[in-house]
Amino acid sequence: MxxxxxxxxxxxxxxxxxxxxxxxxxxxxxxxxxxxxxxxxxxxxxxxxxxxxxxxxxxxxxxxxxxxxxxxxxxxxxxxxxxxxxxxxxxxxxxxxxxxxxxxxxxxxxxxxxxxxxxxxxxxxxxxxxxxxxxxxxxxxxxxxxxxxxxxxxxxxxxxxxxxxxxxxxxxxxxxxxxxxxxxxxxxxxxxxxxxxxxxxxxxxxxxxxxxxxxxxxxxxxxxxxxxxxxxxSLGLSETQFLLRLNEALGGRLGWHVYNEDVKLFLAQHVLAGRPHPVKIxxxxxxxxxxxxxxxxxxxxxxxxxxxxxxxxxxxxxxxxxxPALGRAVAPSPDEPRWAEMADVGVDAIAALLRRVQERRERGDAVPGAEIPVRDQIDMLRAGSADLLDTTGRLVQDAAPLVERAKRNAKERYPAAGRLRGAYRRIQGRPGRPDADTRTR
CATH class of the missing domain: 3.40.50.300 (P-loop containing nucleotide triphosphate hydrolases)
Incomplete structure (x- = not known):
């Protein structure tokens, strides 16, 4: 169908x-x-x-x-x-x-x-x-x-x-x-x-x-x-051999998110995959x-x-x-090291990563306040946090009387509400209720 x-x-x-x-x-x-x-x-x-x-x-x-x-x-x-x-x-x-x-x-x-x-x-x-x-x-x-x-x-x-x-x-x-x-x-x-x-x-x-x-x-x-x-x-053979050895050298010490961003997406898929005339695996x-x-x-x-x-x-x-039957040389073994080609790949990889470090540094320098030392920035954040805590505390104190006034107004305008609340409390504490004791434990 x-x-x-x-x-x-x-x-x-x-x-x-x-x-x-x-x-x-x-x-x-x-x-x-x-x-x-x-x-x-x-x-x-x-x-x-x-x-x-x-x-x-x-x-x-x-x-x-x-x-x-x-x-x-x-x-x-x-x-x-x-x-x-x-x-x-x-x-x-x-x-x-x-x-x-x-x-x-x-x-x-x-x-x-x-x-x-x-x-x-x-x-x-x-x-x-x-x-x-x-x-x-x-x-x-x-x-x-x-x-x-x-x-x-x-x-x-x-x-x-x-x-x-x-x-x-x-x-x-x-x-x-x-x-x-x-x-x-x-x-x-x-x-x-x-x-x-x-x-x-x-x-x-x-x-x-x-x-x-x-x-x-x-x-x-x-x-x-x-x-x-x-x-x-796909990566070429020399590029894959280089990346395989890089993974061995890193030994899993890079977290996945860092590896994914800097090694897989940037180095492998952007730099190495774009190299000219790769040897097919x-x-x-x-x-x-x-x-x-x-x-x-x-x-x-x-x-x-x-x-x-x-x-x-x-x-x-x-x-x-x-x-030979196809008129071509025998395909290279994927596990046979191609040291000269890997060295060439390594030069491209190092150059690309250094340019990436430089670009990130330049972007960081362009952020407003980047010229202030990190220690001074931390001290400024601490001072700002202290001011925020002080302001928040005063706001809470100022707001508390408003809540109390609202409760008093409700009692004065709706006396029945107060009587109902008192009756509910007496019922909850009445002896003989099976759950009276469990609520007060």
Whole structure:
């Protein structure tokens, strides 16, 4: 069954909510920016992309799952899922929610989500890319989030029968396995309301993923502007190796919020991801056969489930590894140190961080009063606090007689109120009442 077209008669009886729950590194950033920057056009076509900012769906996913990044918390996530649902409930037409961090939700939180969205027909969408590209992309994303697991160790954990015993493997399959994710999210949905969107192979037109996503959601792709969208580019091999060693050197001593702001968002995604001509991280030849066998099993399971597939399940087959048969040199091992290139990355990283320190210092110097020594500023705050306490105390003293006068006026104008209060006190203290003693203890 095709998804309802926004504004169609088929949709008018009951609204539809499309939950795009993953996978990470499968074009989700590109799609989310396309939806966000076209949110006003979407409204004109009867479609809501809710939230007050781009991060609203991130906060909602964390809130629904009652979690956050390791050793960190964010009060802004509390109630974020409820707010998103309330906005969706008030919208009369189609709603699209998109965030890959929904993927690893446990069944109890998924049941909660479905109960909260029971005012609509819920559809689940999963965008999926072949393991040959997805494994390297996910590994470097882990490195951007403080992990220090070498690539070989990472893939070995993915291939183990007891992969649940390894944190990196649990995180990967919880986010990336379409069979597992859709088995949870689509457990109580008709299969025609579960949509698998395959990522096009390398070299395909840039807008093909958007067209496939639009087909799954019933949007008209040409009605929207893609000029302001961008992806989430992966780091090159040398950049990832440098960041991995930086994480080892830091040893977890930076709190998450500092690391996220200064290392992940600024250094990794702004500086290192923008370096020219990065060496691509590839899945080594020895893992391609296993990845292909896993892809075949995945495609068969998705086909057997009867889900709506947009694209081609053959897109999930990994491309052959680089090598002489393809006319290229063998791809470099992700774990073989590239010291010269890492040194070059380090120079760029140090220069960018020093410029950032200088810019912050200049902004701090421009703040009024910045020239006053910190000790003097603290003394001024103490003096100001003392004055405020003194003023507040006098206000309380001045206000107290007003309260007493109000009580006297009430007694004089309404004598019955005083008699009632006295009678109530006598009743409360009457012997024999079962609760008289307990109230006075």
């Amino acid at each position: 095709a998804p309802p077209t926004p504004g169609s008669a088929a949709q008018s009886a009951r609204p539809a909510v499309f939950l795009h729950v993953g996978a990470a590194k499968s074009g989700t950033t590109f799609l989310q920016h396309a939806l966000w920057h076209n949110r006003h056009r979407l409204r004109e076509h009867g479609v809501l992309y809710p939230g007050s900012d781009l991060a609203a769906h991130v906060r909602a996913a964390f809130d629904l799952r009652r979690t956050f990044f390791r050793e960190a918390s964010d009060p802004a996530t509390r109630g974020a899922w409820r707010d998103l649902v309330a906005e969706a409930r008030d919208w009369p037409g189609t709603v699209i929610i998109s965030q890959e961090l929904f993927a690893p939700a446990r069944p109890k939180w998924i049941r909660q989500a479905m109960a909260d969205l029971d005012f609509a027909d819920v559809h689940v969408i999963f965008t999926v890319r072949d393991l040959g590209r997805q494994i390297p992309a996910h590994w470097q994303e882990d490195v951007k989030n403080r992990f220090t697991t070498p690539f070989g160790e990472f893939v070995t954990a993915l291939r183990r029968q007891d992969w649940r015993a390894y944190e990196s493997a649990r995180l990967f399959w919880g986010l990336q396995d379409p069979v597992g994710v859709l088995g949870r999210w689509g457990a109580h949905l008709p299969p025609e309301r579960v949509h698998v969107v395959t990522l096009p192979p390398p070299g395909a037109p840039r807008d093909l993923l958007w067209k496939r996503f639009c087909k799954a959601t019933g949007l008209v792709p040409d009605a929207y502007d893609l000029s302001r969208t961008f992806g989430n580019p 590839e899945l080594p030849r020895e893992h391609v056969r296993w990845a292909t066998e896993r892809a075949i099993e995945t495609a068969e399971a998705l086909r057997a489930a009867g889900y709506d597939v947009v694209g081609d399940l053959y897109d999930l087959m990994p491309a052959p590894a680089s090598g």
